[in-house]
Amino acid sequence: MESSPLPLVNSLDEIYTPAALVHEGERWNKVFEKFQREYGTPVQKVSRAPGRVNIIGEHIDYCGFSVLPAAIERDVLIAFSTDPVSEDGKDESIPKPSKPGKTVVVLRNTEEKYSPTAFEVDLTGNGDDLALPERHHWSSYFIAGTKGILAHLVKTRSRNISTPKPGPALVRILVDGTVPEGSGLSSSSAMTTASAIAILEISGRREGEFQVGRSDVTNVAIESERLVGVNSGGMDQSASVFSRPMHLLHIEFIPQLKARALPLPQTDPPFSFVIANTLVTSNKKLTAKYHYNLRVVECRLGALLLAKFLDLHVDYQTRPFPSYKTLVDTYFGRKAPTHGPIRSNSQRPEKLVPEGATHPALPSSRLPPRNAGGAHELRTMMGLVGQALGGPGMEDGMTWEQVAEKLEVDAKELEKAVADREVEPKDGKFKIWTRARHVFSEAIRVYEFKELLCNTAATSQRATPDAIPDSENAGPILETSARESLPDLPSAPLDPYSTSSLAVPNDADPSKELLEKMGRLMNESMESCQRDYECSCPELDELASIARKNGAIGSRVTGAGWGGATVSLVREPDVPAFLKAVRTEYYNKRYPDLTEKELDDACFATKPENGAILYENDDASPDHAT
Template identity: 35%
Template sequence: MSTIPTAPSLSDIYPPSALPFQSPRWSRLLSTFSSTFSRPATFVSRSPGRVNLIGEHIDYSLYPVIPMAVEQDVLLAVGITPHSPDGGSGDGASGKGSVRIRLRNLDGEKFAPHDFKVWSDGTVEIDSSKLEWSNYFKAGMRGALELLGKLGHAGLEGVDLDVLATGTVPAGGGMSSSAAFVCAAALAVVRAAGVEEVDKKALVETAVVSERSVGVNSGGMDQSASVFGERGSALYVKFVPELEARAVEFPELKEPLTFVVTQSLVAADKHVSAPVCYNLRVVECTLASLVLGKITGVQGKMKGDKSPLGMALRTFHDAFFEGKEKEEGMEGDKKQLEQLLKLVDDYLPQEEGYTREQISDILGTPIKELEEKYMTKFPVRAERFKLRHRAIHVFSEALRVMNFLALIEGSTPTTDEEGKELVKDLGDLLNQTQDSCRDVFECSCPELDDLCALARSAGAVGSRLTGAGWGGCSVHLVPADKVDAVKKAWTEKFYKKRFPDISEEKLSEAIVVSKPGMGSCLVEVGGRESIPE
């Protein structure tokens, strides 16, 4: 069992270059906690954001992805106050005890304070129709209490919690601030309940389901990267037959691989746009799986899975090839995906998409049943569902992930020329992903397209959106000697052109040379107002 680590110092979490910023940040968090709640924090729960290097919008179809955790993170300072069962946090009429939560944010002007109670039976009320920052804490708490119940643990019985939050992961910025918050919240609640060893896999699975309670069909890649992240390494995350994450080391090159993340400054809140963007894509991929299964006669072999709507394209994939001879290893997987792409070309010909009526006819399922099963829990708005486009993107992107992994793990360049060729090949795959996200999956936007075009013209070898899309951020593979030129192109031709009044501080936040960071961790405070570097 791989468990969440406890970090004794900030240098165990961040690289030396980050300490001048992080040390005063942590001190401010802890001192503000003390002044806000008139007592010191007990511990801090931390979970980072992530950048997905490749494997966009395929985690909820249960195909592997390659993300990395980043330095930007969510911190939750937590104080635990014991109380007696009849000490004022109960409901005298019902006899139910409760836990009182006082939730505050360092940015109190933007994020209003919330006080609420959680009943001892684990009930956490969340109104997913409202976009409130407290919902993400409640979502993590709900999942944590369910996990504690499965472990036979009493939960938060006999304690109240004070929580002060702060974060450097941009909200709606494509670096998965929501997953970082939910993971940090779930970890905080499990630790507050007295569980000292928290299983990483259990925390991820809890956080995935938890985030769905705020109205987003979350896949699992974001939470996996946040929890399993390792400094200096990307992650290869797979979901079948079960969740597994392992470190992926980059090959040693004369000029190390440099990934630059840049913000479009177009907020991409999955909760707000979900019915016509993120959740709609989840529904389209699910319907594509069902339709392909029906047309090819393997629907009976397709069993419910752990994807958001219980029937992923990977499940169709496995059912279609069940019992058929397969070449061993990655080459066999690649050939299967190539065959599936040909199959989509043959069996899903409609470029304009499929109506509810057409899908109903193919599946032999009444429209009302289709809507209740796949479009109610997470509502969508669409007249046509582009099953062909979505399936093509998923299968081709899964292929690109395999090729990316093979290049990273199978390459040992011995000359500068071989190193440059490797970087070019990796960049080509990122560019292909952007083309597919823009033209096939249709999750890009003009701002992201401009950032990618400018980066490539200034020397980036690979550029693409990362995260949900429709705004947020982009990731770029840039030779070290081209980083300044790429930054200059963005500054002059994008940021100062589109946002003439942008401050230097905002500009520095918008462009970040990103290195793989540490995943979720705990820091025991013990009454201190600073953490040693």
């Protein structure tokens, strides 16, 4: 549950799935050995935070819609030990605290390309005495996580601990990471999250009466990453903290950030997700005005136009901007947070009134459930979006002046209010309709994927996709039974209203049907990213094509796009041949000089793994106990 502390374990089999244990054990041993060589003392604890892969739901989190990511095996490890007193000259490379109450934090990395550093901080303060490096350094993420968690600790400190115990004089840290940089797998979020957890543990607030739970750690990591200039909607950090083995997380952002763990189905044969990095990195500072920032503005303009069409009164100069999800909730009468003063009139737009006579539904008609929400509302809204934003010529886009005319506002004032960062649309036109078409169709695909998982979920009671029961005191994480208790696929409960029903002919293979439906949704997502959102690139297109040609049931971009990686759904028996084909047809042609390790980092199979965890080394000397 969200208020529970981050787990503390002392065995790797409590962190990784059996398939990952073989090589992870060897890796951890190397980290522990290097720590001993570097510092002459054993590792006491390790803060571990994984990267994530977004299985489906691209570029819709900042529009307020839900996503389905999972943690991966690749992660960031922060091994650390503390000393109540300084080194006293044992190691001249380690500085002493400048005065009592200060803590010296020494940061080193297993990779030589990351230069070592050290900083001083008061661990009982709010982090104001700690500054980020003037020039970006890999330590910036650790320092940001430290500042974020210290500020939170002071903010939530009880009067009973108004004079907290001083921190240790020395903290020794060794960082090891396997999340490839620039791959769209959130290496920065993993680093920031692991850093916050390490400082939280050293400060003594991970558990106990005044513990800081997982939900707070997630929010701290989100805010911390913004300190280094990364605006995050919360998906990456939530996946890193809350993920479970063999589960996807259904993460919602409105009215508040929450997540439910949904078990992946058992199939025969089993399946894996294969990640392939294009090794193309989009320079966000140079391309944001054409890519990411431009898409945000196009979605903002679309939300304003849709609000006007639906007769929902929105002040475009008020912050934060209305999101598509907020408009959906307001239109369908659910309570949503205020994104500007939205007021809903009692009447629907006149365009919705049918021109001809209506006919009563036949008794055999398949009607939506009484409490229909989620996907049903999105499908209804998709038609309204087409009326509001679509039509002849709308795929070519609209200028500032054309949008302002429809909104009946001044074009210059609109641009000033909406484009808070530089944007440069091609030919001066914003492709509002095609971007909206992607956002709403992708949001529907997320719900359909969720329906597939819910229909095969091993729960003690029936769980309908759009209304998973929550008790009044239940947290946002859906408790599911252990993987060993999952039912056989053919007998999984079905939702009669599901558009992705698993009902198949008696002679059909239900595993094959299920995987094909999952793959179809992934392929449709990729097509939408290519055609409507235009966030792909030739290398991503090529990798997805190679993947499908060589056995992938589905393949799509994961992450923001314009570079980064693809994720493919592959049956496990096909994985070795699949990896070989991708190496031959993509990497050997485009990057023939890659080493074996670089190839392994670029393309690998993975399954959903555990979220963030703190590991305690039982073999550490008690003289060095935290």
